[in-house]
Amino acid sequence: MPPLTPPTLTRLVLAVATAGSFIVPPLVSAEEQEQEPAWAQGRAAELGESPLSPHATPLTITPEEDIPVDHLRLPDGFSAEVWAHGMPGARMMALGDEGTLFVGTRGIGRVYAVTDQGDARETHIIAEGLGQPNGVAFKDGSLYVAAINRILRYDDIESHLAQGEDIPEPEELTEAFGLPDDEHHGWKFLAFGPDGRLYVPVGAPCNGCEVDPDTHATIHSFEADGSDMRIEARGVRNTVGFDFHPETGELWFTDNNQDWIGEHGPGDELNRLGEPGEHFGFPECHSVGIVDPELGSANACDDKTLPAAVTDPHSAPLGMRFYTGEMFPEEYRDAIFIARRGSWNRTLSVGYDVLVAKLSEDGLRADLSPFMVGLLDPRENSFSGRPVDVLQMTDGALLVSDEQNGAIYRISYESPSYME
Incomplete structure (x- = not known):
């Protein structure tokens, strides 16, 4: 699909605005923007009374009997259960060497650890009072936590948990990493790559604006101690999930596109990094080659890397992982599971599910299809x-974190009897 230049986009806007697809009226002034919350940046003056706004995350424990596991729908042979609960705001996950599950949060400022006791799990609060400690990663016995610009390392943490000891104060690596302290899109995802480096995104500090391409809207990588920073990708508005292809080692990542351009576009993205330093478009070019009506020029998309797949606008694809286990059928091997937190910037909601992305034969593109649904009721628009993150367990089961209910679901597979 060729890029959409400003004149073409203008004709598209005029043609479909009456259907509610794209709405790009005059923007509010800079002074008015400063008085509005961050999520309202870019909202046109005519939409000032719009009821659309982010959904608040409950910060209290959801009783187990109220967790909607019975709403979940999966392909034949798959089943879901509540694996752990009692963790308000549960988001990104990392697995320790001894099987401990570590869980980050945003608004509640906590990091949890879940230890498996066989037929039950115990939940521990190992840190609290942090600034949006969303990102967690584990390597060589240490837990790494990202809280906006802070990077903390908790050494030998599973040993302390196993012995029932207090968790020692973490090693502060903040100065070494030198990350910006912007809160807008400042929450982080963390993952160690096959090269042993720690990969860290730095989101755009705005809805849509010019950014320093060496600082914001990037994915950085570092040595584990914060040294030797490299920029791996540019033009990435807000990724909160990535993983590495199990055979090629290529970085794949989700990206959340801009709000207030329109309810039905531009689509959110699944991207593949073919070469270090590639530019994925933000802020000039969105999705499948849509030139930004304010910041783009006629050729803005010509030198940009377009997505490997596009999903529904505003559906918030976040955590994603390649599946390498043996529990699920062969068709899922090396596929990507993607958690979509769900929309707020559109009237008819979309997302609140888990997708599966199966790669093309050449490994350059992906086809998306539903995998776990049922948390969205389209009839009630509620x-x-x-779902925020997915994580493969050592037995091949898939964990899914549910931020709304502070719960972790375990998805397993047994061949249906009619297939035996």
Whole structure:
């Protein structure tokens, strides 16, 4: 699909605005923007009374009997259960060497640890009072936590948990990493790559604006101690999930596109990094080659890397992982599971599910299809859960974090009897 230049985009806007697809009226002034919350940046003056706004995350424990596991729908042979609960705001996950599950949060400022006791799990609060400690990663016995610009390392943490000891104060690596302290899109995802480096995104500090391409809207990588920073990708508005292809080692990542351009576009993205330093478009070019009506020029998309796949606008694809286990059928091997937290910037909600992305034969593109649904009720335009991350267990089962209910679901597979 060729890029959409400003004149073409203008004709598209005029043609479909009456259907509610794209709405790009005059923007509010800079002074008015400063008085509005961050999520309202870019909202046109005519939409000042719009009821659309982010959904608040409950910060209290959801009783187990109220967790909507019975709403979940999966392909034949798959089943879901509540694996752990009692963790308000549960988001990104990392697995320790001894099987401990570590869980980050945003608004509640906590980091949890879940220890498996066989037929039950115990939940521990190992840190609190942090600034949006969303990102967690584990390597060589240490837990790494990202809280906006802070990077903390908790050494030998599973040993302390196993012995029932207090968690020692973490090693502060903040100065070494030198990350910006912007809160808007400042929450982080963390993952160690096959090269042993720690990969850290730095989101755009705005809805849509010019950014320093060496600082914001990037994915950085570092040595584990914060040294030797490299920029791996540019033009990435807000990724909160990535993983590495199990065979090629290529970085794949989700990206959340701009709000207030329109309810039905531009689509959110699944991207593949072919070469270090590639530019993925923000802020000039969005999705499948849509030139930004304010910041783009006629050729803005010509030198940009377009997505490997595009999903529904505003659906918030976040955590994603390649599946390498043996529990699920062969068709899922090396596929990507993607958690979509769900929309707020559109009237008819979308997302609140888990997708599966199966790669093309050449490994350059992906086809998306539903995998776990049921938390969104389209008839009532309401939701009962918000998936944020996915994580493969050592036995091949898939964990899904539900931020809305502070719960972790375990998805397993057994061949249906009619297939035996």
